[in-house]
Amino acid sequence: MPNPTAAMLVIGDEILSGRTHDSNTHYLAGVLTKAGIDLREARVVGDHAPTIVSAIQTLAGRYDHVFTSGGIGPTHDDITADAVAQAMGRSIDVRADARALLEAHYQKAGIELNEARLRMARIPDGATLIDNPVSAAPGFVLGNVHVMAGVPSIFKAMVASVVPTLTGGAPMLSRSLxxxxxxxxxxxxxxxxxxxxxxxxxxxxxxxxxxxxxxNIVARGQDVAALDAALAEMQERFG
Amino acid sequence: MPNPTAAMLVIGDEILSGRTHDSNTHYLAGVLTKAGIDLREARVVGDHAPTIVSAIQTLAGRYDHVFTSGGIGPTHDDITADAVAQAMGRSIDVRADARALLEAHYQKAGIELNEARLRMARIPDGATLIDNPVSAAPGFVLGNVHVMAGVPSIFKAMVASVVPTLTGGAPMLSRSLxxxxxxxxxxxxxxxxxxxxxxxxxxxxxxxxxxxxxxNIVARGQDVAALDAALAEMQERFG
Structure with missing residues (x-):
């Protein structure tokens, strides 16, 4: 059976302007390779709703899983959750379970849960929350789209809780010389x-x-015997 | 007049498997921002001809400029030049001017210009060569598609020779606090x-x-007076 396929969608003007270097794609690529999920495509788009909606629809239709990074914070340019809801034809509003997570977090920190922070509890109808152990504001899974934070430490924590729940294939292995x-x-x-x-x-x-x-010659595949045989041949010819 | 728009297409299995971290997109983003060309989208695809052809056609139709990185070396998985030719409906073959560049380079180095290396002289009909001061094998421009090497040092040299030839807009400036x-x-x-x-x-x-x-608050735009006024307000409110 072929491995499940995936795409990464990085969302944020700051990547396209050169202000910020995206490291999340590289991190996800390594995790998915080990999990036996084939990352087939990655895209970066800006904070522009129609572009995000269109990218989500294309990628969610083409691959088994879509992972997004960025645009789920409290400020006016954080529009990912609304764009994903629109792309998947769902309504979106502040949801009680997400609100409760934020209330607990900010109460403990002695910080006001103001209107801006409450935007981070906007979750599309039917989505499942992804835990954020760093700063509480959750990601979510809607259909085959996994919506995660752009801050690398939070992105990594969310990937760590999401990827083990997915059915992977045979891990992609490699030999190199x-x-x-x-x-x-x-x-x-x-x-x-x-x-x-x-x-x-x-x-x-x-x-x-x-x-x-x-x-650097790299052979990739799922068949250990073939990989070892290829490596031996590579060593004999080129080593 | 609005600034010209651009997309980046990174080509290579090694990026999607997590073996290699793409640094070319971030580099290009910074150069284009300074040149007043808006990078609107970036994509990474694997060494798979139909996927590359489709991405080239989509991006070349949607943006003023497309820049590609990777897949123009001598090995069997280097299929970018052929894919670009196919995407743009051009024929492709070893071209005399590109061959002459390789001949001069390899003769000087005392290295045989074998059949594999000669693949790097395959240039689509009608394309203009992009100089490669590092290792001679040229990139090329075909229509609005700029095909460049994946090795960062060569990519940077090619960007340096290509971008100044493009008509930029007003540079995108920023103020941050x-x-x-x-x-x-x-x-x-x-x-x-x-x-x-x-x-x-x-x-x-x-x-x-x-x-x-x-x-970190960032304001971006082309109007220096507005940027400075916004920064002053930001400092007064948040500083």
Whole structure:
């Protein structure tokens, strides 16, 4: 059975303006690879409702899971929850369970749960909350869309609580070898190797270390025996 | 006149598997912001021809410029040039001018220009070459699509030669202020400020430094006088 597929949608003007470097996609990629869920696509869009709605609809229709990052805070540019509700045809309002989480958190901290903070309790009808152990404001799952915070520490905590609930496939494994030859020298034998191991995918990535050029060859797949056999061949030919 | 718009397309399985962290999008975002070109969207797709073709067609139709990164090396998984040719309805073959660049480079280095390396001279019909001062293999521009290498040092060199040739708009400028208050406390006055400065966009980004929480407020726009006035108001209210 093929692995489930997934897409990541990063939401925020600050990524596209170059103010902020997105690290959430790379983190999610590593977690999904281990879980046997194939991340097929990632997108970054700005804080613009029609663009977010359209991206959610496209990705939710195309992949088994969509993960979003960003835009669920208290300020006027945090429009992800409303956009997801619109994309999935659900109503949205402050929900009692989310409100209770915020009330408990802010009461303990001696901070007022004002109107702006209450926006973080806006949850689409039918969604399941995702726990936020850092700052209480929850993410949510609606259909196959997992809506999470952009702050990396909170994003990671939410991923840690969401991904184990998903049915993964066989984890994608890899074997890699560094060779001190240019990609142009290994390209032909590598293509030949790839043709003989059709269940694996092969990539090669040039590097430069301490002035020396080389290539990192990576074989990926789910078949351990094939991976080990391919690695042995790679070592014999290129090592 | 509104600024020209752009999209970034990162191509490579290694990004989606978590092996490699894409840094090219963040770099391009900063350069385009300074040049007055609005980066509206970024996508990452794998080494899969139909997906690349479809992404190129969508993005080239939607934005003034598309920039791609990755997949123009000598190995079997480097399929970007062929995918771009297909997306734009052009034929592709080894082209004499690109071949001459590679011949000169490899002759000087005493390295054979073999069949694999010659793949890097495959250039779509009608494209203009982009200089590669690092390793000779050129990028190219076809229509509004700028095809560049994935290796960050080469990507940066190609961006440096391409972006100055594009007609930019007014650079997007910003003013920012760190305040030691939570986003929930500044959200209402910030929304009010945003409503009174309709030519600017305002964002707020939570931070935690040395145990203290705060928010970084950013105003972005092209109108220096409005930006300075907004900053003065921000300092008065939140400073």
């Amino acid at each position: 560094d060779v001190h030859r240019g990609e142009g020298d290994i390209a032909a034998p590598l293509a030949e190797l790839a043709a003989r191991y059709p269940t694996l995918s092969f990539g090669s990535y040039p590097f430069q270390r301490q002035g020396a050029y080389g290539s | 760190d305040v030691h208050r939570g986003e929930g406390d500044i959200a209402a006055p910030l929304a009010e400020l945003a409503a009174r400065y309709p030519t600017l966009s305002f964002g707020s980004y939570p931070f935690q430094r040395q145990g203290a929480y705060g928010s």
